[in-house]
Amino acid sequence: MKLKWQMIGLASAYCLLLMELGRGLLFIWILAILSFHQCSSNANARYHYHKKHKPKGSHGKSPVHVPAPPKNPDPPSIPSDPYPNDPGDTTGSIFDVTSYGAVGDGCSDDTAAFMEAWKAACAVESATVLVPSDKVFMITSTIFPGPCKHGLVLQVDGVLMPPDGPNCWPKADSRQQWLVFYRLNDMKLTGNGIIEGNGQKWWDLPCKPHRGPNGSTLPGPCDSPTMIRFFMSSNLVVSGIKIQNSPQFHMKFDGCEGVLIEKLLISTPKLSPNTDGIHIGNTKSVGIYNSMISNGDDCISIGPGCSDVHIEGVTCGPSHGISIGSLGVHNSLACVSNITVRNAVIRESDNGVRIKTWQGGTGSVSGISFENIQMENVRNCINIDQYYCLQKACLNQTSAVYVRDVQYRNIKGSYDVRNTPIHFACSDTVACTNITMADVELMPHEGELMEEPFCWNAYGIEETLSIPPIGCLLKGMPHAITESSQYSCSNENGRF
Numbered sequence: 001m002k003l004k005w006q007m008i009g010l011a012s013a014y015c016l017l018l019m020e021l022g023r024g025l026l027f028i029w030i031l032a033i034l035s036f037h038q039c040s041s042n043a044n045a046r047y048h049y050h051k052k053h054k055p056k057g058s059h060g061k062s063p064v065h066v067p068a069p070p071k072n073p074d075p076p077s078i079p080s081d082p083y084p085n086d087p088g089d090t091t092g093s094i095f096d097v098t099s100y101g102a103v104g105d106g107c108s109d110d111t112a113a114f115m116e117a118w119k120a121a122c123a124v125e126s127a128t129v130l131v132p133s134d135k136v137f138m139i140t141s142t143i144f145p146g147p148c149k150h151g152l153v154l155q156v157d158g159v160l161m162p163p164d165g166p167n168c169w170p171k172a173d174s175r176q177q178w179l180v181f182y183r184l185n186d187m188k189l190t191g192n193g194i195i196e197g198n199g200q201k202w203w204d205l206p207c208k209p210h211r212g213p214n215g216s217t218l219p220g221p222c223d224s225p226t227m228i229r230f231f232m233s234s235n236l237v238v239s240g241i242k243i244q245n246s247p248q249f250h251m252k253f254d255g256c257e258g259v260l261i262e263k264l265l266i267s268t269p270k271l272s273p274n275t276d277g278i279h280i281g282n283t284k285s286v287g288i289y290n291s292m293i294s295n296g297d298d299c300i301s302i303g304p305g306c307s308d309v310h311i312e313g314v315t316c317g318p319s320h321g322i323s324i325g326s327l328g329v330h331n332s333l334a335c336v337s338n339i340t341v342r343n344a345v346i347r348e349s350d351n352g353v354r355i356k357t358w359q360g361g362t363g364s365v366s367g368i369s370f371e372n373i374q375m376e377n378v379r380n381c382i383n384i385d386q387y388y389c390l391q392k393a394c395l396n397q398t399s400a401v402y403v404r405d406v407q408y409r410n411i412k413g414s415y416d417v418r419n420t421p422i423h424f425a426c427s428d429t430v431a432c433t434n435i436t437m438a439d440v441e442l443m444p445h446e447g448e449l450m451e452e453p454f455c456w457n458a459y460g461i462e463e464t465l466s467i468p469p470i471g472c473l474l475k476g477m478p479h480a481i482t483e484s485s486q487y488s489c490s491n492e493n494g495r496f
Contacts, residue, residue: 095121096130097137104135104158111139118144126151131193133157141173141225146184146233156191156241162225165201175223178247181230188237189228195243197227199272202247203296208273224248224274234258244268249276250295256283264291270318270348272296277319284308291315298323299349304334304363311341321351321378324368326388328361328401335489338367347376354380355406356388359427360397364489368406375413377445381421382408384432384458400427406460407436414445422453422470431478435460441467 095117098104102113114129114137121127127149131137136159144154162178163169178197181187206212207222224247230236232255242265243250250266253259259280266277277293280286281303290313293299299316302309302324316322322341327334334357346352353370375381386400403426415421421442426432435458455472462470 093121093124093127094130095124095127096132098132098135102135102137104132104137106136106138106159106161108138109140110137111142114139114142115144121152122146122148125149126153128153128155131156131158131160131191133193135159136161138163140170141175141178143180143182144184145182146187148184148187150186152184152186153188153190156189156193156195158193159196160193161196161198162227164198166205166224167201169225175225177229178225179228181228181233181236184230184233184236186235187233188239189241190237190239191241193242195227195241197244197246197250197268199224199245199247199268199275203272203275211273226250226252228252229254230256230259232256236260237262239263241265242267245272246275246295248274249279251278253278253280253283253286256280257285259283259286260289261287261291262289264288264293266291266293266295268295270294270296276301277316279303280306280309282306286310287312289313293319295319299346301325302336302339303327304332304336306339307335307337309339311339312343314341315345315347317345317347317349317376317378319346319349321346321349321354321380323351323354323356324365325354325356326358327356327365328358328363330358331360331362331397331399333489334361334363334365334401336363336365336368337489340369340371341373342369342371344372345374345376346378346381349378350380351383352378352381353408353411354383354385355403356383356385357401357403358388359386359394360399361401362399364402364404366403366405366489369409370407370411371409373411373413375411375415375421375442377414377416378421379416379419380423381413381415381442382411382423382440384424384426384435386427386430386432387425396428398429400430402430403432405434406432408438408440409436410439412439412441413443415442417444417447420451420454421468422466424453424455424458424473426455426457428457431457431459431474433459433477435473436463437461437466437470437473438463440464440470443467 097113097117100113100116102110117129121129138161140163169175202224204211205222206218207220209217212218226249227243227246229252234256235258236256238261240263244267246268268275273296275296276298277295277300278288279301282305284307286309288300288311292315294317297320299319300311300322304327324336324339341353352375355365384403424432453468453470453472458473459477460473
């Protein structure tokens with residue numbers, strides 16, 4: 001567009017010059033040459049206007065991008081984006097899916113065209129796969145594989161969606177996932193468009209919670225696809241995109257390293273089941289910044305094998321809050337460390353900040369910081385639950401994931417009086433230790449103060465007087481801290 005206006009402006013200037021100077025055919029001849037040159041340049045630049053060559057050695061494996069947590073108490077600046085160019089800047093090759101046969105009418109299957117565009121872009125450095133605006137593209141369950149050349153961008157400016165519900169889902173396709181990005185390094189997902197999940201018909205399956213007759217849950221096939229999954233990839237950026245109405249999880253990262261998520265908008269109804277916003281598992285060095293998430297399950301969930309995760313400037317709600325876990329299911333080993341959540345808002349949610357583990361698990365959760373968080377009518381604002389169970393009754397087990405070194409600082413706002421705002425239910429045999437409470441002020445959203453905070457086998461301190469007062473934390477340390485290797489995660493660092 002900029003080039004188009006430059007052409008128009010240049011042509012106008014020459015016309016005025018002709019009128020004023022009366023140079024006749026000489027200037028007409030000059031104008032024709034310049035116009036022809038610029039039109040040719042415009043046509044060539046549309047799809048293959050390449051960057052300047054990089055210095056030698058630049059094509060090797062790029063270092064892992066780690067979004068460093070800020071050292072000062074003020075909100076940090078967004079970590080530098082390795083793709084600083086404006087989305088409309090054609091500094092690399094543009095591979096428009098419509099040039100490969102995509103129709104974009106919302107009905108035609110455009111999967112083959114997307115795969116052809118991806119294959120072509122994958123082989124070119126700093127390429128962009130463009131999903132153009134003003135069109136609706138339907139594609140089926142697809143894996144976008146790597147490795148690819150560095151700097152690959154998937155820019156969604158239109159609407160991208162799957163088939164409408166389980167009856168339209170191809171029988172040969174996986175019902176576990178829709179879009180999978182596999183073995184990629186240095187890739188970005190961005191754009192001004194919408195990734196639409198068409199989730200309603202999945203949520204209404206009778207096997208979903210409370211979807212059967214009279215609010216029951218019936219047996220039967222219940223697989224529902226995760227919308228977007230990044231698997232075994234590194235140096236990823238997800239920025240500026242809108243994702244909505246996922247059948248199940250909106251976005252998952254499995255076995256990844258170096259992830260930057262910023263300015264993301266996730267929107268799904270409050271009662272949509274199992275629609276976690278962002279889930280990370282076996283992933284490290286993650287930054288999630290300045291995003292808004294409303295959904296029917298955890299706003300952000302952090303699974304086993306995660307470390308060095310920094311979440312800041314996120315608004316959640318309605319949702320189930322920000323959760324570490326669930327961990328230790330089926331007596332498994334779970335290791336989570338160095339998680340920071342700060343400068344966040346959680347509103348109209350079933351939980352605020354939560355750590356949830358199953359009985360019988362092993363491993364540890366350590367180095368957790370929740371800081372500067374505003375609660376607005378939230379149930380279970382602060383919650384450690386080591387008796388997590390999705391059935392009516394789970395067997396008591398002595399083993400548990402060891403929870404330690406958890407800080408809650410400047411947590412303020414209002415809570416739903418149906419639940420106590422602070423709940424520490426730690427294992428009978430593996431106590432929670434080194435819990436720190438400071439500047440915690442939680443008032444009832446409506447009604448009077450509820451019962452006192454609940455603590456069970458939880459050790460920690462109040463640095464300042466909390467509201468409501470927390471008189472149930474045990475001082476010091478347990479008489480015996482288990483040193484068994486089953487609670488050690490030292491051998492798990494860096495393993496996926």
